[in-house]
Amino acid sequence: MSLLELRKLNKHFGGLHVTNSVDLTLRTGEIHCLIGPNGAGKSTLFRLILGEHHPGSGDILFAGENITALKSFARIHRGLSVKFQVPGVFKGVSVRQNLEIALQSRHRGAELEAEIGRLLAFLGLESEQAQIAGNLSHGQKQWLEIGMAISLKPRLLLLDEPTAGMSPEETHMTGEMVQRLNADGMTVLAIEHDMAFVRQVAHRVTVLHLGQVFAQGSIDEIVADERVAAIYLGQAHA
Amino acid sequence: MRGFLSLFRHLEGPQTAGRGPAFWSLFSLVLVAACAYPLFSDGYTVGNTVYFFVWVFIALSLCLIWGYGGSLSFGQTAFFGIAGYGYGVLTINFGSAYGFTLVALVLAIAIAALFALLLGYFMFFGRIAGVFLGIVTLAVTLMLERFMAQTAGPEWHIGSARLNGFNGMSAMPPLTIPWPGEPLVLFADIGLYYVVLGLLVLVYLGLRILMNSAFGNVIVAIRENPERAEMLGYDIRKYQLITFVIGAALAGLSGVLYTVWGQYITPSSMGMTAAALPLIWVAVGGRSDLTSTLIGTLAVLAAFQALTIYGSQYALVFMGVLLVLTVLIAPNGLVLGTMNWLGRFAARFTQRAG
Incomplete structure (x- = not known):
């Protein structure tokens, strides 16, 4: 069963083809990692999936429904959620209020309080709840944003470099967090450069290069692929 | 009815400065003073x-x-x-x-x-x-x-x-x-x-x-x-x-x-002057808080009027200087800055007392 299906997705800025006829299918329940050198079009692909950019041509299907023309917030209502590359927390307000903003459309009153408490515990941010989010460490901001993203109980969670700037321990903890979410039934698509993280969580890996799907398979297959090693070393055209 | 009452819960919260009995007592006091004020003043x-x-x-x-x-x-x-x-x-x-x-x-x-x-x-x-x-x-x-x-x-x-x-x-x-x-x-x-x-x-x-x-x-x-x-x-x-x-x-x-x-x-x-003045009142008071805006606006207006007696051009220059100073010294607003400072001071004081 596929949850997300990208069909011949094209996006170009002027003459630059950022995504070039990308076909990608995400199975329900998998953790799928998207890797590729800088400029491969990974973040653009996310923006297309989220509706921040609109494709020149091609279709995006989510749970069988064509969502290509939907606005971003409507896609979120369908069950998509995202953690951005640069932590997109609400910096000027408290950690608790960040979560309240995320949760308030689904819960009210005592139920809302309980949900906030549960999420704070899951993220390990209980003692930071009264802090202004802008004062958190980089890793904590990442977790807070993951918390906001999962508070929507999405069917598909998009993570854009969830471990960027994290220590190896924090990266590992984030990996465990993702695995726990996945065990609860969340499908995950993650852009990630940290191979330890990819190895820890990914069921399947897609390599994007110059806006095209370059290779796909298990992490072991990808690592063994000499062509993939070559593009990372910048020798694809050699 | 309960829904109506629950509205009053929101009278205080993270988005507005001032909470607790101390604030609302002060609020009531100011309100009473404002109601009584015409009795002691002229038309x-x-x-x-x-x-x-x-x-x-x-x-x-x-x-x-x-x-x-x-x-x-x-x-x-x-x-x-x-x-x-x-x-x-x-x-x-x-x-x-x-x-x-x-x-x-x-x-x-x-x-x-x-x-x-x-x-x-x-x-x-x-x-x-x-x-x-x-x-x-x-x-x-x-x-x-x-x-x-x-x-x-x-x-x-x-x-x-x-x-x-x-x-x-x-x-x-x-x-x-x-x-x-x-x-x-x-x-x-x-x-x-x-x-x-x-x-x-x-x-x-x-x-x-x-x-x-x-x-x-x-x-x-x-x-x-x-x-x-x-x-x-x-x-x-x-x-x-x-x-x-x-x-x-x-x-x-x-x-x-x-x-x-x-x-x-x-x-x-x-016009231009009329459009710019509210920005100054709000910025000087503290734009991200209702109470600061209210106090700041009344204070700046009173100062502006007092200065206008000596010439409205000078008063406008003063407004500009006030805006620049606010942006440099207390970007969040003078009233809000003072209120936050007082809040921190009070918190430290009660901590020490406790």
Whole structure:
């Protein structure tokens, strides 16, 4: 069963083809990692999936429904959620209020309080709840944003470099967090450069290069692929 | 009933400074003092205080749109002027009998709000943001000023109301409340004072409730990070538009009350100086907090008037200097900065005492 299906997705800025006829299918329940050198079009692909950019041509299907023309917030209502590359927390307000903003459309009153408490515990941010989010460490901001993203109980969670700037321990903890979410039934698509993280969580890996799907398979297959090693070393055209 | 009572829970919260018995005791004290004040003053001074109060509504509107919502509207005066002229046109044509001035007040505000709905729709659904929002709104208010300024000829009239160009429109009836026996005519002294004070308290408390509600949470979220807010499933354009319309209605209320107060309205009420001054009041007080905006606006207005005695040009220069100093010393506003400092001081004191 596929949850997300990208069909011949094209996006170009002027003459630059950022995504070039990308076909990608995400199975329900998998953790799928998207890797590729800088400029491969990974973040653009996310923006297309989220509706921040609109494709020149091609279709995006989510749970069988064509969502290509939907606005971003409507896609979120369908069950998509995202953690951005640069932590997109609400910096000027408290950690608790960040979560309240995320949760308030689904819960009210005592139920809302309980949900906030549960999420704070899951993220390990209980003692930071009264802090202004802008004062958190980089890793904590990442977790807070993951918390906001999962508070929507999405069917598909998009993570854009969830471990960027994290220590190896924090990266590992984030990996465990993702695995726990996945065990609860969340499908995950993650852009990630940290191979330890990819190895820890990914069921399947897609390599994007110059806006095209370059290779796909298990992490072991990808690592063994000499062509993939070559593009990372910048020798694809050699 | 319970739903109604739960509203009062939101009177305090993370979005508004001031909470707990100490704050509300002080609030009650100030309110009692404000109610008793006309008994110890003369009609002229009370009327002058009404004049100060009138401006607070437009300041609060800017606090809402800019301070909380993060969208700098440079043209709140457009709604001020539209509502002011609206009241004039309506009452000059239909008079003040049967409480029509009250209907005119509501209608004039509705016209301003409707105009904001139209303008805001194109701005927010056209995704105009940041400095461009300021430019568009400023252009609108200056355009209205220019337009009204050239309506001096007798051909410019709506019904029996002459627009009068740069001289402005005057001689509209004051607010008149129908009353058994003789109607209450609210001239710019004690009568109008209590009405405006009542409106001020209502609007202030209402906005506190609004900002601490779920709606206020989303408004602040849009200020902090619009992309994140949208990616939590909020249609931010709708929230921005609603905020803008509420703000326009408040600016309109200011406009009507100003017109009622002096029984005149001129195009310069929508001009450059008029558009810039509310920004200064709000920035100096503390744009991201209702109480700071309220206190700051009254303080700056009083200082401005005191200085105007020595020459209005100097007073304007002083306003500019005040704005620069605020931005340099206390970017969040002088009143808000002081309140936060006092809050920290009090917290440290109670900690030590405990």
